[in-house]
Amino acid sequence: MPVEEFVAGWVSGALGLVLGHPFDTVKLLGFFKGMSFPIASIALVNSVLFGVYSNSLLALTATSHQERWAQPPSYTHVFIAGCTGGFLQAYFLAPFDLIKVRLQNQTEPRAQLGGPPPRYRGPMHCAASIFQKEGPRGLFQGAWALTLRDTPTMGIYFVTYEVLCRQCTPEGQNPSSATVLVAGGFAGITSWVAATPLDVIKSRMQMDGLKRRAYQGVLDCMVSSVRQEGLGVFFRGITINSARAFPVNAVTFLSYEYLLRWWG
Numbered sequence: 468m469p470v471e472e473f474v475a476g477w478v479s480g481a482l483g484l485v486l487g488h489p490f491d492t493v494k495l496l497g498f499f500k501g502m503s504f505p506i507a508s509i510a511l512v513n514s515v516l517f518g519v520y521s522n523s524l525l526a527l528t529a530t531s532h533q534e535r536w537a538q539p540p541s542y543t544h545v546f547i548a549g550c551t552g553g554f555l556q557a558y559f560l561a562p563f564d565l566i567k568v569r570l571q572n573q574t575e576p577r578a579q580l581g582g583p584p585p586r587y588r589g590p591m592h593c594a595a596s597i598f599q600k601e602g603p604r605g606l607f608q609g610a611w612a613l614t615l616r617d618t619p620t621m622g623i624y625f626v627t628y629e630v631l632c633r634q635c636t637p638e639g640q641n642p643s644s645a646t647v648l649v650a651g652g653f654a655g656i657t658s659w660v661a662a663t664p665l666d667v668i669k670s671r672m673q674m675d676g677l678k679r680r681a682y683q684g685v686l687d688c689m690v691s692s693v694r695q696e697g698l699g700v701f702f703r704g705i706t707i708n709s710a711r712a713f714p715v716n717a718v719t720f721l722s723y724e725y726l727l728r729w730w731g
């Protein structure tokens with residue numbers, strides 16, 4: 468199994484993430500909180516995404532990444548491979564994303580002298596206390612909503628990238644850096660716009676039981692959120708998600724493509 472894709476995904480994901488983190492946190496007030504942890508985790512998660520995506524395409528079309536611009540795979544194959552990558556990475560992402568959301572939502576001012584200590588002192592403490600209270604399953608709270616969010620939208624992500632690259636590149640040639648940046652940026656925006664409704668639900672499931680009442684499941688969370696806040700609830704954070712998505716995914720795809728070209 469070719470491994471370059473895993474390594475390229477690893478590095479490119481980390482680079483994209485550093486750029487996007489302030490955007491990611493601004494919607495929750497607490498700027499650089501929890502930065503070191505996602506950098507380490509994105510490496511793993513992005514390598515699973517790109518590695519599985521590329522190896523699924525290899526299985527479906529029998530073309531390796533070196534041959535892919537000369538013999539482009541069909542969009543159906545790109546979509547299926549993207550969904551497969553999205554589905555599998557969701558399980559790696561779930562515990563890390565849970566911890567990120569829990570820490571970012573911890574916006575109470577730092578414990579003052581004599582005041583109560585914060586619930587979580589950092590990512591490791593957060594992971595350990597969830598594990599102690601609820602066991603390993605606790606670390607996967609919200610994982611189902613995350614899987615529903617990422618499986619189709621990662622298909623959309625790679626299809627958008629491919630469509631835009633092919634549109635701007637003469638047949639059989641490698642896309643230029645500018646094309647990769649723009650196509651990667653728009654792939655990020657399109658998939659985040661599609662993912663935002665389930666992103667809202669996913670975060671609520673991850674915070675469930677901590678601040679508010681327990682939901683029965685994903686559907687119950689959707690229905691009661693809409694009842695209480697109207698349909699607009701599904702578009703919460705869509706602007707900040709899109710603003711973040713462009714630079715993050717432009718850099719992710721550019722570094723991914725360059726690393727792969729560099730390795731031949």
Ligand SMILES: C[N+](C)(C)CCCC[C@H](N)C(=O)O
Binds near residue numbers: 655715
């Ligand atoms: C599928 N979904 C839209 C959720 C994410 C697509 C882009 C993933 C990228 N690592 C980022 O953080 O932007």
